[in-house]
Amino acid sequence: MIRIGVVTFPGTLDDRDAQRAIRVAGGEPVRLWHADDDLQDVEAVVLPGGFSYGDYLRAGAISRFAPVMDRVVDAARGGMPVLGICNGFQILCETHLLPGAMIKNAHRSFICRDQPLRVENTRTAWTTAYEQDQVIRVPLKNQDGQYVADERTLAELEETGRVVFRYVAGATHGPAGYETNPNGSRHDIAGITNEYGNVVGLMPHPEHAIEAGFGPDEPGRGTRTGTDGLGVFTSVLGALVR
Numbered sequence: 001m002i003r004i005g006v007v008t009f010p011g012t013l014d015d016r017d018a019q020r021a022i023r024v025a026g027g028e029p030v031r032l033w034h035a036d037d038d039l040q041d042v043e044a045v046v047l048p049g050g051f052s053y054g055d056y057l058r059a060g061a062i063s064r065f066a067p068v069m070d071r072v073v074d075a076a077r078g079g080m081p082v083l084g085i086c087n088g089f090q091i092l093c094e095t096h097l098l099p100g101a102m103i104k105n106a107h108r109s110f111i112c113r114d115q116p117l118r119v120e121n122t123r124t125a126w127t128t129a130y131e132q133d134q135v136i137r138v139p140l141k142n143q144d145g146q147y148v149a150d151e152r153t154l155a156e157l158e159e160t161g162r163v164v165f166r167y168v169a170g171a172t173h174g175p176a177g178y179e180t181n182p183n184g185s186r187h188d189i190a191g192i193t194n195e196y197g198n199v200v201g202l203m204p205h206p207e208h209a210i211e212a213g214f215g216p217d218e219p220g221r222g223t224r225t226g227t228d229g230l231g232v233f234t235s236v237l238g239a240l241v242r
Contacts, residue, residue: 106184
């Protein structure tokens with residue numbers, strides 16, 4: 001069975017959710033601690049959501065220096081699939097495994113809602129289970145979710161197809177004026193990849209949309225029926241067995 005590590009930092013909230021998503025997808029989740037100095041022979045790593053170190057200084061800034069992150073950075077540069085969800089995305093930006101930065105939402109408020117996303121790159125290790133331009137719905141919850149980068153970086157991401165997920169219309173219960181883009185992210189970016197497709201970061205939470213009865217509400221299908229997030233985890237399992 002494929003072993004996928006899930007790192008827990010002080011303040012991590014969604015590590016057990018990520019572990020369950022891996023298990024439901026058919027993998028073996030392995031708990032990794034922020035102070036670990038090895039990755040316990042895992043074949044991929046998930047940096048889950050939460051508020052590591054209370055987002056002190058800025059989101060992900062302290063976690064970047066955790067001992068386990070030295071191993072994660074080396075493994076990612078060697079081709080290991082690495083996924084950063086929400087706070088994990090922030091940490092990936094802080095380690096410079098992904099470009100850009102995450103800052104406070106433009107409306108300066110915490111947001112929590114079921115969020116439609118368009119899948120714009122199905123060639124990464126974490127998205128092969130989806131179809132190009134497929135619209136999926138997964139929960140979104142953050143206060144530092146505004147993705148920013150300089151114009152040159154944004155142009156490079158667009159030109160090289162490295163935008164993986166983009167916010168689209170259809171969400172409800174969001175701040176006025178943010179029906180499509182919930183946090184002011186440049187180019188409506190919800191997730192990006194590195195140039196090799198093994199490292200992906202996204203703000204929404206696919207691990208909260210893996211089981212009917214517990215996922216997002218799906219229009220026309222019923223309350224809590226959404227399982228669109230499961231494809232993220234089945235994708236990496238498929239990539240690792242090829």
